[in-house]
Amino acid sequence: MSNRIPTAFVVIGALLLLAGSYYGLAISPPEEHMGDVQRILYVHVPTAWTAMLVLTWAFICAVVFLIRGSWKWDHRLDAAIEMAVVLCLLLSVQGAIWAKPTWGVWWDWDPRLTTVAVLLTAFVGIAALRHFVEDPMKRATWSAVATVIGYVDVPIVYMSVRWWNSLHQKQSTFSSVSREFLIPWFTNFAGLLLVVGAVLIVRARTASLRLEQEIAPPLLEEVA
Amino acid sequence: MNGVLNGGWGFVWAAYIVTALTIFGYAARTFVQNRSAR
Numbered sequence: 001m002s003n004r005i006p007t008a009f010v011v012i013g014a015l016l017l018l019a020g021s022y023y024g025l026a027i028s029p030p031e032e033h034m035g036d037v038q039r040i041l042y043v044h045v046p047t048a049w050t051a052m053l054v055l056t057w058a059f060i061c062a063v064v065f066l067i068r069g070s071w072k073w074d075h076r077l078d079a080a081i082e083m084a085v086v087l088c089l090l091l092s093v094q095g096a097i098w099a100k101p102t103w104g105v106w107w108d109w110d111p112r113l114t115t116v117a118v119l120l121t122a123f124v125g126i127a128a129l130r131h132f133v134e135d136p137m138k139r140a141t142w143s144a145v146a147t148v149i150g151y152v153d154v155p156i157v158y159m160s161v162r163w164w165n166s167l168h169q170k171q172s173t174f175s176s177v178s179r180e181f182l183i184p185w186f187t188n189f190a191g192l193l194l195v196v197g198a199v200l201i202v203r204a205r206t207a208s209l210r211l212e213q214e215i216a217p218p219l220l221e222e223v224a
Numbered sequence: 225m226n227g228v229l230n231g232g233w234g235f236v237w238a239a240y241i242v243t244a245l246t247i248f249g250y251a252a253r254t255f256v257q258n259r260s261a262r
Contacts, residue, residue, distance in 0.1 A: 017247075025236070032228070033227060033228055034229050035228055035230055035232060036229075036231070036232050036233055037229050039236045040235065043239055043240060043243045044239070090243060090246045093246075094239050094242065094243060097235050097238050097242070098235070101229060101232045101235050102229065192247070199250065199251050202255055203254050209261040209262060210261055213261075
């Protein structure tokens, strides 16, 4: 299957990320209290939104696989789990880089950070499970069940800043953020979505090819 | 101390560079793996 469409998504996504980052770094004014450090949020917030969408996609893939037992949903789940690990790790690193100049520390056991760390650990565990279980059906079923359980943490991550006292600020609303800040946020979000979408498509195709090779009957020469 | 953070461009560049390397590095790896799986 040709990768022309995913490649086009990556190119358009890269151009949008370039434009959004240029706006965020060169045009958008510094924030009233955080100054220039606030520009980190133009990549951190889109990463957080994309990570939450990918985790929700993983949950949908897991549920549909458990209901239908169709391999294509397992391939999509495989892709989503790996992407979720990458995005949660990136989110934590970006957060640490932002936390040092604003909070004075790289890390704090704050409710938001802790629940994201739990999420990252859970999905690293699920990715490891997929790596070590050899039977394809057991691997698919167990990882789908683990994904459904792991996803329980996603609404907790979202609500953590409201439920508990948190150093991390609450979610912003359109009325609380000016247009100069919204433009780089949404441009980078659109770019990231395109790149991540392309990667999910290609990674799911790779998972399908790997399964074909895994369950292919042995060649006659090998049997003899 | 006036309640406003001054400077910090090093942190800003670090965040953007880490983001670009992670996203495009992982994307490139995924496309290469797909080609070799075919």
